[in-house]
Amino acid sequence: MTNWYYHDPSQGRVGPIDGDAVREHFRAGRIQRDTLVWREGLREWQPLQRLENELGLGVTPPPLPLDIAAAPAPAATPALAAAPSSHGRADFTAALDAAEAPRSQASAPAPSAPEATASNAASSNAAPANTAASNAAPSAAGSSPAASAPPQPQRSVSPADYAPAHVRRQSAPPPKRGLSGCAIALIVVAVLAIPVIGILAAIALPAYQDYTHRAKLAGALAASNDYKLQVAQYYAAHQKCPNNASDGFRPAADYASALIASVQFGRLKDGGECAIQLELRGFNRAQLDGRKIWLAFDPASAQWTCSSDVERASLLPQACRN
Incomplete structure (x- = not known):
């Protein structure tokens, strides 16, 4: 088993831990890709992103097949918008309404092809003044944002974004490191032993x-x-x-x-x-x-x-x- 260490600004060096613990700290947000890590065999500390392939953090899934990737995403159903509280449900519904508004504007009906053909024929038989007016009308219609703007992409909204703060998942705080009972006992013994040794030396040295x-x-x-x-x-x-x-x-x-x-x-x-x-x-x-x-x-x-x-x-x- 390889022993890993990482640097925490509040605790200093933390370790040794195994690779599974490093991956768990990364998923929980305790360490980031720029966190300095070290293991046996490395010459110096390196950012985690340089070793993410070794730890399995940079592995991404393969691309979807073409027939599945081209299929349209299913529309969100109201059942997915349910939240743990009434306040979170209302926020999520309002967000869906705001996301649907640009789509309804972009989907306004445009002139059909037969109507455009008839309009062009009528404008060709009219007087020059009517021709200029008819040419200006299609130009103005062509400049309408509803007819020329591309459809807005649908924004994906997750219910977790509007969940109350008390139900959101928070990363556990890093464990606090302190002196163990044995270390404290050794310190006390050392402090008491110094004067005792001095007294014994003051007595034993002249006698010797x-x-x-x-x-x-x-x-x-x-x-x-x-x-x-x-x-x-x-x-x-x-x-x-x-x-x-x-x-x-x-x-x-x-x-x-x-x-x-x-x-x-x-x-x-x-x-x-x-x-x-x-x-x-x-x-x-x-x-x-x-x-x-x-x-x-x-x-x-x-x-x-x-x-x-x-x-x-x-x-x-x-x-x-x-």
Whole structure:
């Protein structure tokens, strides 16, 4: 089945519909021959009159046979002039009387052939003055509209032309197109979902960023386990805390990585514990970049503690929040 579309000035594009529906709209007067239509396979919209043969709208009946076409049309009978109301019947009768008037005038009797011959013979035997008068008389008679005018064609009047307005057939108005219940529900859901999504994003995005930064920081601290092992071994061998200049250690910048700017070794001033200082970078967050984490080693208990100058403790691993 071929899907058809047509353009309506008040509704825009209407369709898809099949060919039978297009023919029905055309017969009902909803679309005209200049209405733009389109179907699958056409490159562009075209007037309906270009496709009327394809839709069967331009088919006309074959001509009548000569013997039937030459037969005179039957005279209208008073029974055909009946209308649904008295007012329509009176209008139709008046129209028939008006149509019959020219015919009665055109059918006035004309002089017969024998009378014309006798008149011509009498005029030939008369005097010249009578001859002129007799010649003028036929000329005047010949110029009469009743004798020379051709008969008027009979006007065909249909009872429907004079029927009351309330009984005339009117084309049905085009159906109104509107939003369906599902479309309205989707619009309401979309309008309500936008603020909800915004609220969820405002809550979830910072929490996700904090989780990502804690994971990165935990990975950087895990890489410092090797440094803690070196400090403990050095203290056990020399009974003092190492620094970056001690044997087996390197300058602070040599320990740099994607998340660590430098690693310094030494002793804390207050408690005297051996310490490792980690300077952070690469987090793209002012609360972390440039901040420091201290890992302190107590030789008496052989335990490590963690502290930091990061103001927001929730960004640190649990072990470094005290």
